[in-house]
Amino acid sequence: xxxxxxxxxxDTLTRLISDHVIGINFARTGVTDWHPVNFFLKSARGxxxxxxxxYVWGGWLHVNFLWVTESLRGQGHGTCLMDxxxxxxxxxxxxxxxxxxxxxxxxxxxxxxxxxxxxRIDDYPPGHGKLFLSKRFEV
Numbered sequence: 001x002x003x004x005x006x007x008x009x010x011d012t013l014t015r016l017i018s019d020h021v022i023g024i025n026f027a028r029t030g031v032t033d034w035h036p037v038n039f040f041l042k043s044a045r046g047x048x049x050x051x052x053x054x055y056v057w058g059g060w061l062h063v064n065f066l067w068v069t070e071s072l073r074g075q076g077h078g079t080c081l082m083d084x085x086x087x088x089x090x091x092x093x094x095x096x097x098x099x100x101x102x103x104x105x106x107x108x109x110x111x112x113x114x115x116x117x118x119x120r121i122d123d124y125p126p127g128h129g130k131l132f133l134s135k136r137f138e139v
Contacts, residue, residue, distance in 0.1 A: 031115075032090070033093065037053070037055055037093050039053070049072055049077075051081065052066045054085060055093045059093060059095050060095070061085060062093045063082075090137055095136065099115070099132075100130060100131065100133070101131050101133065102125075102129065110135075111133075113135065114135045116133060119132035
């Protein structure tokens with residue numbers, strides 16, 4: 001048996017790990033309704049300019065990443081991506097959402113959308129903090 005460091009694993013190897021964790025979650029909870037939630041911004045020239053990745057499981061949307069290219073920030077694209085993800089999640093039965101961000105990113109963007117900070121790790125990285133946020137969807 002050996003432990004192998006792989007800084008850039010291919011999708012197959014990454015999927016092997018995530019599929020097993022998801023399978024264990026299904027088996028231990030009985031909750032097997034899992035849906036990917038991935039939306040992207042694409043220019044007319046075919047350039048990828050932003051996106052949101054996440055999933056719905058256990059009644060919750062979890063946003064893994066949200067990114068919009070610097071030149072397009074502040075123009076509503078992040079809002080559109082979040083709106084699309086939250087709408088799809090509600091259609092899939094989600095009643096809330098979670099995500100993590102850092103204090104140097106855009107926590108105000110999320111709090112304006114109704115997310116509240118429920119946890120914080122200071123000095124992650126040093127001089128900053130990592131924030132854990134959640135939001136209950138209105139019925």
